[in-house]
Amino acid sequence: MYKLLIVDDEQMIVDWLCRLFGGLTQLELDIYKAYTGEQALSWLNRTKIDIVLTDIHMPEMNGIQLLDHIKIRWPGCKVIFLTGYDQFDYVYAAIKHDGVSYLLKTEDDSEIIKTVEKAIGEIENSYRNTELISRARQQVSKAMPLLQKEYLTTLLRGEKSVLPVTQQQLDEMEISLNADLPVIMLLGTMDNLSKKLALAEKNRLIYTAKNIVEAYLSENIRSSYIFYEESYSVWLIQSADPRITWERTSLFIKETLETAQKACMESLQVSMSFALAKDLSSWDTVSERYYGLRQLLNYRIGSKSGIILRENEPVTVVQDQSQGTNRYEGKIYAYLNKISKLESCLERGQKRDFFDIYSEIGEFLSKIHSMHDIPALEIYFSLSLKLLSYINRRGLVAEQVFHSSLSKLTRIDEFDCWTDAVDYLHLIAKDIFKLQERDQEKREEDIIMLVQQYIFEHLSEDISLVKLGELTYFNPSYLSRLFKQITGTNISDHIQLARINKAKELLGGTGMKIHEVSLAIGFDSPAYFAKFFKKSTGMTPQEYRDSTIMK
Incomplete structure (x- = not known):
């Protein structure tokens, strides 16, 4: 729908044009009228106008003056001057602007309609403007580092929207890796970075260190980098030479990292620690591997800085003897991270996305036999507390739509197995989305009734x-x-x-x-x-x- 504003100090002319275009339903015009330039400005200040059909010679504010206001407020607006004046100075003043045409009032109705149709066509063509698209693509190219970070962040979160990873995806993101080959993951972090550092200085240190590390590794590998979750630098790595085995590539990385550490200390006075994956990761398991390596960096022996860890080496098999508990597998952290995504889906009413993610988590929980499994309990209570928090904040406790008691959200002993617990949470979430749909329908009905009542009155x-x-x-x-x-x-x-x-x-x-x-x-x-x-x-x-x- 296009907004057409008709401006003329002669009411009869305005009413005639309104009737003329009001009968052309195929043009899908929303028509506004003004009898003075000031009235036209009032409309221009309230909403975006697509086409203005106006007289030139009007008291107080003439059409040329109105044109200046139009171009300031809505540069893309098409202006058609319909006037009885055919003097050259008026014509010249009108047509020297882009998007402006000129007609005499003596023209037939069909000619006036054609001119408005032409203006609509120009607006529609502007949506396909190749120069505009070219500029937009250039801007996308400038923003490519941000787009790469967004893509890799989504991958590290294990979201299905980027899986399976394809070569087309990587090429579009200008990531120089092969989608058909697995990757080696390297995690790095700066040790004891001062919290007093300004953000700009902190970012300078992080990206300078990143460039130093890549400068030492670049001869034999291809990599893609992301700075993730405020603390961790992540590299996804493949060998630059397909003849070199991943074992040799891994050894090269590990031995070279020590040199990179020394360079960071000498040039930046910054200590860095690294955790290197023990083997290759398929693209669909990088999320699990990331959380495993991140946890590995948090379990250190001896010095708290400048360490290089590799999964499953004797020095990295860390256990808290006082608690008698093992560190969580990366997969557990990946599922816990997905729960944050569930919260976002719940808030936005994204029902399909919610249950797609929930089915993954539910499938994992259902395979666990013990109801005392600590990781499973953490996942369950993380889920149940998200649902309970939403119910409390929206005041839904008193709603008569929940098919099961809400008390079970905090009572795992009410279930005989994890499958029952998964089904229960699924039912609660389903009831919440039903409430959302009911409330949305009610809001929409209220809006329609308000509009209909206003029209009637x-x-x-x-x-x-x-x-x-x-x-x-x-x-x-x-x-x-x-x-x-x-x-x-x-x-x-x-x-x-x-x-x-x-x-x-x-x-x-x-x-x-x-x-x-x-x-x-x-x-x-x-x-x-x-x-x-x-x-x-x-x-x-x-x-x-x-x-x-x-x-």
């Missing part, structure tokens, strides 16, 4: 989509789509039908004169009202009144 006024948008605090174009989606009818059609029904009521049930009925339903011109009424009912207003009297 203001039929004598000029009802604009902008005014309805202001009433509901919705973007006018969104409100138009929502109204059509809920009612199956366009807002403009609904307004016309409401006016016809009101006109019938007044013609058949009151003694109001036809011109008074015309004004009562928003028509300044009785002649246009009669034409509109006959087009809708097949009868003139007088014929309709006579038919009701005969009954």
Whole structure:
């Protein structure tokens, strides 16, 4: 839908043009009118106008002055001057601007319509503007490091949206790795980095250290880097030479890291520690490997800084003897991380995404036999507390939609097995989404009722989509789509039908004169009202009144 603003100090001209374009439903125009330049500015200050059809010679503010205001507020707006003036200075002042055309009022209706259709075509073509697309692609290229970070972050979180990893994905992200080959993961962190450092200085140190490490490794490997979760530098690595085995590549990395450590200390006075994966990781397991390596860096022996760890080497098999507990597997951390994603899905009402992720977690829990398994308990209570928190914050405790007692959210002893616990949480989540859908439908119904009530009470006024948008605090174009989606009818059609029904009521049930009925339903011109009424009912207003009297 395009917004057309018609401006002329002659009311008859404005009303004629409104009727002309109001009958062209195929153009999908939302029409606004103004009788002065100041009234036009009021519309321009309230909403984006796509096309302005205006006179040039008007009192107080002429069309050329109005044009300057239009281009300041809405540079992409198309302006059509429809005027009786054909002097060169007026024409020149009008057409020297881009997106401006000029017509005389003596032109046929068809020529005026063609000019507006041409303006609509230019707007639609601008959406396919190759120069604009080229500039956008250049901006994307500048933003590629951020896009790479977003992609790799999603991968480290184990989200299905990027799995399976394809070569096309990597090429689009300009990541110089092979999607058909596994990777070696390297994790690094700066030891005891001062919390007093300014953010800019901290970032400078991190990326300088990253460049130092890559400078020493670059001869024999290809890698992709991400700084993740404020503390960890992550490299995904493949050999640059396919003839070199991953064992030799891994050995090269480990031995070279010590040199990189010394360089960071000498040049930056920064100590770095690293954890290197024991073997290759497929792309769909990098999330699990990441959490395993991260945990490994937190279990250190001897010096707390400048250490290089490798999975499963004797020095890295760390156990807290006082607690008698083993460190968690990376897979557990991956699932716990997914729970944060579940919270986001719940808040946004993303039902499908929620249950896709939940099914992964549920499948894992269902395979565990002991109800006393510590990692499983942590996952369960992390899930249940997310649901309980949402229920409390939204005040849903008293709702009569939950099929099971909410007390089980904190009572694992209520379940005989993990499958029962998984099914219970699934049922609670399902009930929450039902509540969301019910509330959304209620809100939408309330909005539609508000719009319909306003239309019914203001039929004598000029009802604009902008005014309805202001009433509901919705973007006018969104409100138009929502109204059509809920009612199956366009807002403009609904307004016309409401006016016809009101006109019938007044013609058949009151003694109001036809011109008074015309004004009562928003028509300044009785002649246009009669034409509109006959087009809708097949009868003139007088014929309709006579038919009701005969009954």
